[in-house]
Amino acid sequence: MTFRGGGPLATGNVSGGGGGGRGKLAIGGGAGLLIVIVAALFGFDPNLLDLGSDGTGSTSSSQEQSAIDEQIAGCTIEKANTDTVCRIVATTNSLDAVWSDIMPGYEPPKTIIFEGSVNTACGPATSDVGPFYCPGDQTAYFDPSFFNVLSDRLGGGDGPLAQEYVVAHEYGHHIEYLTGALQQGQRMGAAGPTSGSVRIELQADCLAGVWAYHADKGPDAMLEPLTQQQINDVIKTAKAIGDDAIGGDASNPEGWTHGSSDQRVRWFNIGYTSGDQNSCNTFEAATL
Template sequence: MTFRGDGPLDTGGVSGRGSGRGRVAIGGGVGLVVVVIAALVFGINPADILGGAGDYSTDGVGSGGSDSEIDQQIQSCTIEKANTDTVCRIVATTNSLNKVWPGLVSGYQRPQTVIFAGSVATDGCGSATSAVGPFYCPADQTAYFDPTFFDTLQQQLGGSNGPLAQEYVVAHEFGHHVQHLLGADAQARRMGSKGAKSGSVRLELQADCYAGVWANRADDGPDAMLEPITKDQIADVITTAKAIGDDRLSGSNSDGWTHGSSTQRVRWFTIGYESGDPQTCDTFATDNL
């Protein structure tokens, strides 16, 4: 259990989409995941990098389901369900994030959240499948999640299926929204999309740090949505952060890195978690990544 209290969740900014299985612009395994996510974060249609739908099969990817089915599940979510149901956990985490960030960022505007099955079309970042993992599209200010990714994260990438580890993934994508509001994504584009000290790596590590800031504050005070976070739950987050480092996903050659190493991802989440202050997350002002 991570969420406390009972009653309904705010589902106003969350919607469902489900196009099932198919052939779209991306796919092809873990090696391409980091490339495609970087493209989406930078507001680029993945097809422009990977060559179009005809070259990359995604048959067998995704869980099926229709918009209405996912929407019905979203609308049925309660705080209690968020402790056992992945879709409701995503919704509850967005609620918590939208409580924390307005107190930290002046003029904070809530992003939209889309929970999809199989594949999804964005408004400005092309099409994506569950193969790319969760992502944020700056063009439509929307965070996208296919819940089946969490199975892939545990079973294929070696991450944790612990609740807080899943919530960390959601918080990371909301971190990209905060960056968009503050102009960090534009700064990252000027610094390049690949390499150990590229704008993309700095952007991703800062989003990890912002996820840590949220975790620091999500259980703070009588109105907090999360139960007090435990050391074991933080250990689950660390396991996941290690599993999705560039060195684990694409090898030790840092020339192609887009997200940072396992060690770096853990370090910057920890910086945010220990400080609870987004000012400590300025990955653009240091070369000590």
């Protein structure tokens, strides 16, 4: 069990399916399947979300979207402890509560849960891309089947908090969008050990840690007190999705887009131990 209490979940910012046209570059990454990493795993051209298309790619079928919307509408806190879709919804509730409390001017993103493929303001995407955030529509996108890939293929944790960490990482990109860090990173290069992309991704890991620090504290906290085993599950996941682990080539940091396993663990821990958003400034850090 991760979530405490009972009753319905807020679902106003969560829906099934998706839509939109061409737009800005999407930021991926809860699991690190992005650009070079996507190409290495799935064997296609490393251009995120096929941005060269007309932006009208296939979407989840209306039947699939309707089924997901029905599932979302029926989500409760109790179901979030056993159902992946409801766990995503509950995590967004917790994230919105935490960030609204600690960040002045916070505005929640939207979340879309899809199966197979989806159309976004950043272009069409499939499940192969993994979870991602699109600044063009300020929306985080998740295919629940990815969590099986995370644990079965990538060697990440299969516990609830590991999945919640992925959601929190994508929300981290939204925080970066609100602060301007996302835009700053996009001007600093897409690959390399000190690139803007790596700094963006490591900052999102740190912000996920900040959420985890606050998520089980206070009388209105949605999470049960976190255990060391749950944190270890997150660390296992962060290690599994570092560029050196997922790409299989630690000797070529010039191709990195997300940072090494050790870096991802380090920055999550910085956020988790401090609980301070200001500790996550990867752009000013002397060492990543």
